[in-house]
Amino acid sequence: MSSTNSSSALSPLGPDDPREIADYRLLARLGEGGMGTVYLSRTRGGQPVALKLIRREYARDEAFRRRFAQEVAAARRVRGYHLVAVVDHVLTDELPWLASEFVPGVTLEDALDTYGPLPLPAVFQLVGSVAQALAAIHAAGVVHRDLKPANLMLTAQGPYVIDFGIARAADATRLTRARGIVGTPQFMSPEQGLNEPVGPAADLFALGLTAAVAATGRHPYGDGGALTVATQIALTAQRPPELSGYPAALRPLLERCLTASPEERITPAEVVELYERSQVRPLRDFDGWLPEPLTEQIARRVAELENPPPPESPRAEADTPTVPPEAVTPAPTAPPTYTPTAAPSQPRSQHRATTVAAPAGPPPSQPSPPSPPRSSPPPVHSITSARPAPTPSAGRPTSRARRVGLAAVVAVAVLLLGQSLVSALLPDDSNDDPSGSDTSGGSETTDDPTGEEAPDGADDGTGPNSSPSPETEPYDLLVDAVPFALRAGDYDNTYADYDAPAASSDLDLDDVELTVGDGLWDRWEFETTTGISDGRTPEECRLAAGTNALAPELPYEEFEDTIPVGTLLCTLTTEGNVAMLEVTDLTPTDDTYEVSTLLTVWQER
Structure with missing residues (x-):
C-alpha cells in the first residue's frame, strides 16, 4: 500500500470505486499499490479494517490465485506483537480481496519524507519491535519479502508490520507488468536480486536497510534509481556497502544485517537481545517514543477515523439516452448489476459467487417497473460475496455465513419482496436481468417441481380450504x-x-x-x-x-x-x-x- 505525504491518510472514494465489498461498506481510500487498492471499512462490531482489492490482471492469473491462497492461509496463522493480522478474505471472487486490522498511524516512509530521520533511540526501538514481529512471521513459515518503510506503520502503541507474506504470490505470476518487478528493489536482499531461493534471512537484510534509512535518511547502497540500487545490492559479496558514515552505535547491527551470505546474518532473537543490552528503555514502553510533531500527526489520523471524507459522485455514462420525464417512475430502483459466472469445481470452503453492481448513471432507455421501497438507498456499486450451502434446495437460493448476517436478511426479503429483490441481492444463474427488477409483470406462478398436474378437485395449496405455508423452512x-x-x-x-x-x-x-x-x-x-x-x-x-x-x-x-x-x-x-x-x-x-x-x-x- 502506498501513501501520500498529505496530512490526511484518507481519500474520498472516487467515481469508479465500489461502495461495498462483500458485507464491508467502504468509507474511504487508504492507498493504492502494485497489487491493488486499499480501502477503509469497518466490521459489524465497529473494528476498522484495511480491505485490499486485488487488481484484475492478477485476479485473472491462475498461478497468482493459487499462490495467493497459500500465502493468505499462512498469514492468517501469524499472530504476535506488532503485527496487523488478516481478519477476513475471499479468494474465489472475480476480484479477490483480503481485510486486515487497521491501525491508524503514519508509515515510516511518510514520516521520513515529512519529518526527516528518527532519533536513534526510536530507531532502535523500531528495529527491536519489528524483529519480534519477524520472529512470529517466520515461525508460521512465512517470509515477508517486501519489508520496507512503506510497510511499517508508526502508531502511539509502537510500530506495526503490514502486508506480510503477500508479495510472494505476485512473484509467482507470469505477468509482465509495466511497473517492473513486484516488490521494492531498493529493499530487496541479494538473493532476491539474483533470483536465488529466499528465506527468512532476506527480511533481516531488509531490516538493516530500513534501519539505516530511518536513522539518517541515506540508503547504504546510494541514491541511484531502483534498478541501479538493486544491482549494487546483488553485488554485495564483491562490494559490501560503506557503513562508516552511520552512527557508531548502529553499525554493529547494520554489519550483521547486510552481509551477503544469508547464513551469516543476524537473527530476530539476536536483534532483540542486542536492543536489550543497550538498556535504552523497555522494548514495549512506547510512552513518548516518537518526536512530538509525529505524535501529533498520528493523533490526527486517529481522529480522522470518526469522520471519513464523503465519496465523490459516481461517474455517469456519457452515451446513455435520456428517458422522457413521463417514463421515469418515482420509486427508487436497484442499480444494474453484473453477475459473473463462478469458477468451476471450486472447493466448498471457497465457493462464493460475486455480484458487482455498476455505478449508478442516467435511467436506461427502457423503464423498469418500480422496485419495492427500501429503508435506505442501495450502494452506488458494490462487490458482494455469497456462500451457497453445499446442498441447496430446488428453487430457493441459499448462502453460506456472511459477516453481517445477509442470509437472515434475505430469508425475510424472500417472504416479503418476492423474486425481484432476491435477484437484486443474490447472484442467480437463472436470472439474466441485470437490473434485478421483476419482469413477471407483478404476477408469479409456482410450478409443481414434479412436473405433474394436480388431479381435478385436488387441493393444490391455493384453494379456500388449504393451509397456509409455514413462514420458515424446517x-x-x-x-x-x-x-x-x-x-x-x-x-x-x-x-x-x-x-x-x-x-x-x-x-x-x-x-x-x-x-x-x-x-x-x-x-x-x-x-x-x-x-x-x-x-x-x-x-x-x-x-x-x-x-x-x-x-x-x-x-x-x-x-x-x-x-x-x-x-x-x-x-x-x-x-x-x-x-x-x-x-x-x-x-x-x-x-x-x-x-x-x-x-x-x-x-x-
Whole structure:
C-alpha cells in the first residue's frame, strides 16, 4: 500500500470505486499499490479494517490465485506483537480481496519524507519491535519479502508490520507488468536480486536497510534509481556497502544485517537481545517514543477515523439516452448489476459467487417497473460475496455465513419482496436481468417441481380450504447439544469446526468458525459472524447471528461480561448450517479461558 505525504491518510472514494465489498461498506481510500487498492471499512462490531482489492490482471492469473491462497492461509496463522493480522478474505471472487486490522498511524516512509530521520533511540526501538514481529512471521513459515518503510506503520502503541507474506504470490505470476518487478528493489536482499531461493534471512537484510534509512535518511547502497540500487545490492559479496558514515552505535547491527551470505546474518532473537543490552528503555514502553510533531500527526489520523471524507459522485455514462420525464417512475430502483459466472469445481470452503453492481448513471432507455421501497438507498456499486450451502434446495437460493448476517436478511426479503429483490441481492444463474427488477409483470406462478398436474378437485395449496405455508423452512438436527470444550494449547491456537464437529490446532482454516487464541494472542476470533441469541430455536439462532453480532475479536479480559454462563452464541457455519454454542462453564487458566459449551447444529431442508 502506498501513501501520500498529505496530512490526511484518507481519500474520498472516487467515481469508479465500489461502495461495498462483500458485507464491508467502504468509507474511504487508504492507498493504492502494485497489487491493488486499499480501502477503509469497518466490521459489524465497529473494528476498522484495511480491505485490499486485488487488481484484475492478477485476479485473472491462475498461478497468482493459487499462490495467493497459500500465502493468505499462512498469514492468517501469524499472530504476535506488532503485527496487523488478516481478519477476513475471499479468494474465489472475480476480484479477490483480503481485510486486515487497521491501525491508524503514519508509515515510516511518510514520516521520513515529512519529518526527516528518527532519533536513534526510536530507531532502535523500531528495529527491536519489528524483529519480534519477524520472529512470529517466520515461525508460521512465512517470509515477508517486501519489508520496507512503506510497510511499517508508526502508531502511539509502537510500530506495526503490514502486508506480510503477500508479495510472494505476485512473484509467482507470469505477468509482465509495466511497473517492473513486484516488490521494492531498493529493499530487496541479494538473493532476491539474483533470483536465488529466499528465506527468512532476506527480511533481516531488509531490516538493516530500513534501519539505516530511518536513522539518517541515506540508503547504504546510494541514491541511484531502483534498478541501479538493486544491482549494487546483488553485488554485495564483491562490494559490501560503506557503513562508516552511520552512527557508531548502529553499525554493529547494520554489519550483521547486510552481509551477503544469508547464513551469516543476524537473527530476530539476536536483534532483540542486542536492543536489550543497550538498556535504552523497555522494548514495549512506547510512552513518548516518537518526536512530538509525529505524535501529533498520528493523533490526527486517529481522529480522522470518526469522520471519513464523503465519496465523490459516481461517474455517469456519457452515451446513455435520456428517458422522457413521463417514463421515469418515482420509486427508487436497484442499480444494474453484473453477475459473473463462478469458477468451476471450486472447493466448498471457497465457493462464493460475486455480484458487482455498476455505478449508478442516467435511467436506461427502457423503464423498469418500480422496485419495492427500501429503508435506505442501495450502494452506488458494490462487490458482494455469497456462500451457497453445499446442498441447496430446488428453487430457493441459499448462502453460506456472511459477516453481517445477509442470509437472515434475505430469508425475510424472500417472504416479503418476492423474486425481484432476491435477484437484486443474490447472484442467480437463472436470472439474466441485470437490473434485478421483476419482469413477471407483478404476477408469479409456482410450478409443481414434479412436473405433474394436480388431479381435478385436488387441493393444490391455493384453494379456500388449504393451509397456509409455514413462514420458515424446517430444519434437520445434525448435532444435538453435545459437550464441546474450547481451550487453547500451551503454545498454539485451537481452531473449532462446528460442522465436523472438531476442535484442534491443525484444522483447515477455511472450515473453521472460531479461533481460540493462546496466551500470546489473548483472545477469541470469530471466523464467521457470531451473535448472541435470546432463544433456542434454529430460527431465533439464525436471526441472532445477523442482528445481534459480536465484534470479530473477543479479548479474554471481556469474557466474564460478554459471554457469561448461559450465553447462547449463534452463527452460520462455513457449510451454511445454523450452529449454537451454549456456554456452560468459564474457567480462567493463566492468561486464557477454558470454555465448556453444548454444541447444537441444524441444517435447513
